[in-house]
Amino acid sequence: MQSVISIKNLSKTYADGFQALKDVSLEIEDSEILALLGPNGAGKTTLISIVCGLVNPSSGSVEVSGHDIISDYRAARELIGLVPQELTTDAFQTVWQTVSFTRGLFGKPAKPSYIEKILRDLSLWDKKDNILMTLSGGMKRRVLIAKALSHEPRILFLDEPTAGVDVELRKDMWDVVRGLRASGVTIILTTHYIEEAEQMADRIGIINKGELVLVAQKAELMRKLGQKQLALHLREPLERLPGGLDDYELELSSDGRELTYLYSTQGKRTGVRGLLSALQGAGVEFKDLDTKQRSLEDIFVTLVKEQS
Ligand SMILES: Nc1ncnc2c1ncn2[C@@H]1O[C@H](COP(=O)(O)OP(=O)(O)O)[C@@H](O)[C@H]1O
Numbered sequence: 268m269q270s271v272i273s274i275k276n277l278s279k280t281y282a283d284g285f286q287a288l289k290d291v292s293l294e295i296e297d298s299e300i301l302a303l304l305g306p307n308g309a310g311k312t313t314l315i316s317i318v319c320g321l322v323n324p325s326s327g328s329v330e331v332s333g334h335d336i337i338s339d340y341r342a343a344r345e346l347i348g349l350v351p352q353e354l355t356t357d358a359f360q361t362v363w364q365t366v367s368f369t370r371g372l373f374g375k376p377a378k379p380s381y382i383e384k385i386l387r388d389l390s391l392w393d394k395k396d397n398i399l400m401t402l403s404g405g406m407k408r409r410v411l412i413a414k415a416l417s418h419e420p421r422i423l424f425l426d427e428p429t430a431g432v433d434v435e436l437r438k439d440m441w442d443v444v445r446g447l448r449a450s451g452v453t454i455i456l457t458t459h460y461i462e463e464a465e466q467m468a469d470r471i472g473i474i475n476k477g478e479l480v481l482v483a484q485k486a487e488l489m490r491k492l493g494q495k496q497l498a499l500h501l502r503e504p505l506e507r508l509p510g511g512l513d514d515y516e517l518e519l520s521s522d523g524r525e526l527t528y529l530y531s532t533q534g535k536r537t538g539v540r541g542l543l544s545a546l547q548g549a550g551v552e553f554k555d556l557d558t559k560q561r562s563l564e565d566i567f568v569t570l571v572k573e574q575s
């Protein structure tokens with residue numbers, strides 16, 4: 268796979284001394300959907316802002332199709348469309364005007380047939396003469412996508428495209444993004460919804476506290492994300508795990524009162540039934556049990572542990 272964006276050893280320390288990015292290196296491949304998943308404050312917007320030339324890096328370099336984002340800014344920027352996290356639109360323009368105007372800002376000649384195509388693709392065509400301030404939040408977000416696409420970029424950044432958007436529209440948005448990818452646009456989206464990354468991405472990068480903790484194909488990561496945890500609260504504390512349970516990766520808490528078992532919801536069989544009868548066979552009784560989906564937080568912890 269050819270990389271369309273090459274990020275090397277990128278760090279960012281803001282003027283107040285806060286280090287928002289720490290030595291991030293990442294190759295983004297042509298025509299992929301990459302989701303950058305991470306909690307609020309992780310550094311996702313900072314990373315995107317640097318690639319789009321809105322924030323200066325403190326060190327490191329970024330090339331977009333071979334163009335350095337600083338020394339060759341115009342050539343790099345022209346290849347990129349950005350849908351920002353904040354909803355910002357000029358309230359009194361029409362949909363058609365604002366999208367056409369944005370294209371002009373990139374110095375591209377007018378191309379009404381193309382503007383018509385993107386408005387149709389985004390289900391905005393019947394709203395083309397509407398004044399922006401009269402549109403719903405979801406429609407405004409579509410307009411932002413149309414604006415970002417107006418100069419025919421090869422790469423589209425979507426910063427939290429569905430934050431605060433209702434479930435229905437979120438699914439719509441996902442369809443739009445898939446359609447764009449099918450037309451050859453490389454897509455980088457940030458999100459703090461695991462589900463969004465799961466639905467959309469070919470690859471997922473996890474970013475936490477300014478560090479890119481991991482980048483992996485979705486399938487690989489979902490195996491980890493799909494794990495659930497079963498906690499058994501024991502009737503009598505155990506000193507050690509009894510024999511006969513070796514087939515299960517069990518963890519005994521330090522006070523001996525809780526057994527935890529991680530199992531995959533993606534697997535063909537979860538093994539929970541087998542575990543319970545094995546426990547019965549070993550004479551281990553429990554007074555209560557609960558299961559929980561591992562949270563993003565847990566996964567971060569696991570990944571960081573695995574890394575060190
Ligand atoms: N202009 C700035 N000055 C100082 N700190 C900033 C600035 N912009 C962002 N930050 C801080 O950098 C961290 C990362 O922010 P951001 O990149 O917006 O994260 P995310 O998009 O993942 O939520 C946050 O702690 C944020 O407060």
Ligand SMILES: [Mg+2]
Nearest residue numbers: 311312352426
């Ligand atoms: Mg952000």
